Amino acid sequence: MTRGDVPIGANPNGDTIAAIATAVAAGAGSVAIVRLSGPQAEAIGRRLFVAPGSQAWESHRVLYGHVVDPADGRRVDEALLLLMRAPRSFTREDVVELHCHGGLVAVRQVLELVLAAGARLAGAGEFSQRAFLNGRLDLTRAEAIAEMVAARSRRAAELAMAGIDGGLQRRIGGLRERLLDQLAELEARVDFEEDLPPLDGALVRAELEAVRGELERLVAESRQGELLREGLRVAIVGRPNVGKSSLLNLLSRRERAIVTDLPGTTRDLLESDLVLDGVPLTLLDTAGIRPTDDRVELLGIERSRQALAGADAVLLLFDLLAGWTAADRELRALVPEGVPLLLVGNKLDALPPGAAPAGVPSAPPEAPLARISALTGAGRDDLVAALLGLCGAGEVQGLQVALNGRQRELAAAAATSLERALETAALGLPWDFWTIDLRAAIAGLGAITGEEVSEAVLERIFSRFCIGK
Ligand SMILES: Nc1nc2c(c(=O)[nH]1)N(C=O)[C@@H](CNc1ccc(C(=O)N[C@@H](CCC(=O)O)C(=O)O)cc1)CN2
Ligand SMILES: Nc1nc2c(ncn2[C@@H]2O[C@H](COP(=O)(O)OP(=O)(O)OP(=O)(O)O)[C@@H](O)[C@H]2O)c(=O)[nH]1
Ligand SMILES: [Mg+2]
Numbered sequence: 299m300t301r302g303d304v305p306i307g308a309n310p311n312g313d314t315i316a317a318i319a320t321a322v323a324a325g326a327g328s329v330a331i332v333r334l335s336g337p338q339a340e341a342i343g344r345r346l347f348v349a350p351g352s353q354a355w356e357s358h359r360v361l362y363g364h365v366v367d368p369a370d371g372r373r374v375d376e377a378l379l380l381l382m383r384a385p386r387s388f389t390r391e392d393v394v395e396l397h398c399h400g401g402l403v404a405v406r407q408v409l410e411l412v413l414a415a416g417a418r419l420a421g422a423g424e425f426s427q428r429a430f431l432n433g434r435l436d437l438t439r440a441e442a443i444a445e446m447v448a449a450r451s452r453r454a455a456e457l458a459m460a461g462i463d464g465g466l467q468r469r470i471g472g473l474r475e476r477l478l479d480q481l482a483e484l485e486a487r488v489d490f491e492e493d494l495p496p497l498d499g500a501l502v503r504a505e506l507e508a509v510r511g512e513l514e515r516l517v518a519e520s521r522q523g524e525l526l527r528e529g530l531r532v533a534i535v536g537r538p539n540v541g542k543s544s545l546l547n548l549l550s551r552r553e554r555a556i557v558t559d560l561p562g563t564t565r566d567l568l569e570s571d572l573v574l575d576g577v578p579l580t581l582l583d584t585a586g587i588r589p590t591d592d593r594v595e596l597l598g599i600e601r602s603r604q605a606l607a608g609a610d611a612v613l614l615l616f617d618l619l620a621g622w623t624a625a626d627r628e629l630r631a632l633v634p635e636g637v638p639l640l641l642v643g644n645k646l647d648a649l650p651p652g653a654a655p656a657g658v659p660s661a662p663p664e665a666p667l668a669r670i671s672a673l674t675g676a677g678r679d680d681l682v683a684a685l686l687g688l689c690g691a692g693e694v695q696g697l698q699v700a701l702n703g704r705q706r707e708l709a710a711a712a713a714t715s716l717e718r719a720l721e722t723a724a725l726g727l728p729w730d731f732w733t734i735d736l737r738a739a740i741a742g743l744g745a746i747t748g749e750e751v752s753e754a755v756l757e758r759i760f761s762r763f764c765i766g767k
Contacts, residue, residue, distance in 0.1 A: 314338035315420035315428075316412045317766040318405055319395070330405040332396040333766065334417055335389040335425055340381060342415045343394040346408075347379045357383040365396060365408050374411065375404040389425055390432035423763025427756065430748060437748025437759070438466040441702060444763045445527060453576030454526040457700055465699040467747055469516070470709075473509050474743040477716075480505055481736050484729045503723050506736070510716040513709045516701055520709075523700020525691045529571075529578035532685065533605040535632075536615035537625050538562050538586025541644040544672035545615060546570055546583040549682075555583050562586060565598040567605055574682050577691045582609065587629055603632065611638040611689050613681075618643040618669065630665070638688040639665040642681060647671040704759070705746045712742035 314336025321327055349363035361379040378397040387393035398405045430440045442461025449455040480502050487497050534542045538561035546555050550570040568583040582605045585598030612633050616626045633639050646669050668684050670677035701709055719735035744750030
């Protein structure tokens with residue numbers, strides 16, 4: 299995105315941007331919106347839009363009419379126009395929306411006419427960036443908007459909504475205010491030591507310690523938010539014929555993968571996107587791993603190994619009838635250290651009642667164990683709960699706010715700065731020695747909310763948004 303000509307702050311003389319605001323892929327919607335923002339938005343709208351009768355161009359009213367090509371008066375689409383004059387708009391600039399018919403052909407023509415009439419194609423995230431620069435949103439709300447667009451599950455959308463409502467801004471902004479209060483007290487003592495009542499150092503330290511604790515809690519909880527935003531890649535691995543594809547089908551509730559009684563049925567990697575208990579995940583069905591001379595099967599097995607190496611979690615499936623065999627133990631050794639692993643004994647239905655499966659330890663030392671029948675679905679819910687629990691996703695239900703990666707780094711650094719300030723305090727050094735680290739912590743929290751953030755960082759954040767947002 300190049301936007302060197304737009305200064306930080308309001309944009310009264312700036313250019314007018316435009317983009318298609320609605321989905322441009324994954325099938326046509328029934329309505330598509332071209333959005334304009336900037337000082338020329340209304341003039342361009344009036345040039346291209348013909349509203350019959352005596353409809354008035356009033357703010358926050360919808361006009362009915364047609365988008366026409368001003369060159370020849372040809373009607374390009376039947377549409378609705380929504381005018382929102384500054385500052386009562388998303389960007390706090392004049393905004394015009396042309397609500398066209400869905401599908402891409404007409405709406406692209408409308409966008410071309412808008413650009414030909416003097417608007418500039420918006421860069422990624424540029425509407426949201428203007429909303430931020432014009433003080434309509436803080437940075438946590440702007441980032442939450444991007445998360446809402448990207449959300450893959452209901453829980454991820456709820457978390458994004460809490461961010462849009464300012465949940466994170468209030469938490470971080472509140473902690474920053476508390477630090478600013480302490481800084482003011484300390485600085486007053488540096489400047490006017492004689493005129494003020496003495497400062498109770500223990501109280502200041504207790505307050506810094508409390509803020510530091512809150513920051514560390516937020517950092518610790520951020521992992522759950524990450525799960526919701528990014529989803530988990532879970533590989534199902536195991537020997538041929540143990541029921542991996544059957545399990546994929548059971549969890550995705552459809553016949554996604556081919557299942558046969560022939561070992562070596564699955565030869566390629568198969569991905570299925572699903573949501574389990576509000577957590578989005580990508581399940582990978584893999585080719586059964588075994589020694590073989592079949593060239594195609596060997597290539598598939600190589601992909602299984604790669605999936606195993608790149609997964610956030612692994613379900614290692616084995617056949618309860620055959621028991622936990624030497625080959626299963628070898629597979630277990632392939633699972634990288636530190637990757638959450640659940641052993642899944644399958645074909646529970648075929649086990650005679652009361653029979654202990656051969657070789658399966660009651661509490662296997664290797665990893666936690668779940669028993670299921672991919673055929674009947676028995677044990678499915680316990681499997682899901684165990685998997686999510688292993689990945690730390692069990693607690694996402696109560697999650698109110700969650701830091702993203704950028705915010706987590708800043709919060710962790712701020713916590714470290716506070717720790718340093720507290721160490722300085724413990725050494726009994728003068729007030730002005732504390733304030734250096736305290737100020738660094740305040741700046742870090744200001745970078746989360748956007749109160750103290752460089753233009754380069756803003757560019758990087760908004761360039762990850764989609765065009766039209
Ligand atoms: N058609 C359409 N739908 C949309 C958006 C949009 O821009 N256009 N949004 C875009 O993301 C989201 C809604 N968010 C919005 C947030 C604020 C304002 C707005 O005009 N705020 C003004 C005025 C509020 C008022 O009149 O009380 C303000 O806060 O000053 C508009 C949309 C989702 N749906
Ligand atoms: N009785 C019983 N049979 C099962 C169960 N799960 C799978 N099967 C059967 O086991 C056979 C193999 O199932 P698949 O799901 O294709 O096994 P796979 O692990 O994907 O096998 P490959 O793709 O060859 O590695 C099929 O005949 C399934 O019907 C189960 O829980 N109980
Ligand atoms: Mg299979």
